[in-house]
Amino acid sequence: MNSSPSHAIVQLVATPIGNLGDITFRAAEAIREADLVACEDTRHSRKLLEHLGIRDKELVSLHEHNERHRVPDLVSRVAAGLRLVYLSDAGTPGISDPGYRLVNAALESGLRVEALPGPCAVVTALAGSGLPSDAFYFGGFLPVKSGRRAREVREALVRRETSIFYESPHRLLKTLEAIRELAPDREVCVARELTKRFETYHRGAAGELSAYFSENPAKGEITLLIRGAGRDQASSE
Numbered sequence: 001m002n003s004s005p006s007h008a009i010v011q012l013v014a015t016p017i018g019n020l021g022d023i024t025f026r027a028a029e030a031i032r033e034a035d036l037v038a039c040e041d042t043r044h045s046r047k048l049l050e051h052l053g054i055r056d057k058e059l060v061s062l063h064e065h066n067e068r069h070r071v072p073d074l075v076s077r078v079a080a081g082l083r084l085v086y087l088s089d090a091g092t093p094g095i096s097d098p099g100y101r102l103v104n105a106a107l108e109s110g111l112r113v114e115a116l117p118g119p120c121a122v123v124t125a126l127a128g129s130g131l132p133s134d135a136f137y138f139g140g141f142l143p144v145k146s147g148r149r150a151r152e153v154r155e156a157l158v159r160r161e162t163s164i165f166y167e168s169p170h171r172l173l174k175t176l177e178a179i180r181e182l183a184p185d186r187e188v189c190v191a192r193e194l195t196k197r198f199e200t201y202h203r204g205a206a207g208e209l210s211a212y213f214s215e216n217p218a219k220g221e222i223t224l225l226i227r228g229a230g231r232d233q234a235s236s237e
């Protein structure tokens with residue numbers, strides 16, 4: 001149940017992942033109407049607000065290293081009647097980004113929470129990949145430790161659904177090689193710099209893509225997709 005003043009709300013607002021034109025009308029309005037904007041990096045979000053012509057907002061930082069002690073204070077300010085917007089650096093807050101603790105604490109205090117839809121690399125990459133998109137697994141960032149990474153790769157290769165991971169350009173080749181060793185013909189897609197000037201989708205067998213990226217080291221932001229085991233999508237639903 002929601003027992004807070006009527007305008008008290010926490011709004012998670014998705015922001016562009018590389019193309020400022022992708023901000024939504026609702027996102028801009030929510031930021032404009034907010035009493036307080038919490039963000040992962042105040043300098044980064046300040047630039048977005050300036051682009052929107054918003055210059056008079058109080059910004060407070062809320063990131064993975066301070067959220068434990070900052071969230072209770074923010075929640076009590078919302079409970080007192082504030083409209084709070086939360087922005088991560090790019091994309092949808094809470095998706096491999098801070099936001100979860102704030103949402104949880106707000107809900108536990110009976111506050112209203114809204115998530116405004118908008119840019120998100122995992123969804124954009126899936127839609128453009130050409131891989132079955134009716135069901136998918138999102139694993140967030142692939143683990144850095146090689147044993148845990150190898151396990152994620154093995155699991156992806158037997159899973160029926162398309163698997164999607166956020167990946168660092170420095171580790172991409174190692175991951176593609178790990179896929180190639182077990183399933184050289186498995187189709188993968190490397191979605192790079194989505195929505196930006198040099199956006200590229202590399203689609204092909206793990207063997208082909210690992211050969212390509214060993215010659216052309218990857219740069220920029222990367223989302224990696226792996227086709228599910230023995231499966232195509234039957235219809236467009």
Ligand code: SAM
Nearest residue numbers: 091092095097120121166167193194221222223
């Ligand atoms: N919350 C964000 C979202 O909704 O997509 C994700 C934040 S996570 C900290 C950042 C990672 O997402 C990057 O390291 C990369 O793997 C992926 N990513 C973000 N922007 C991207 C882009 N423009 N193209 C491809 N992948 C991207």
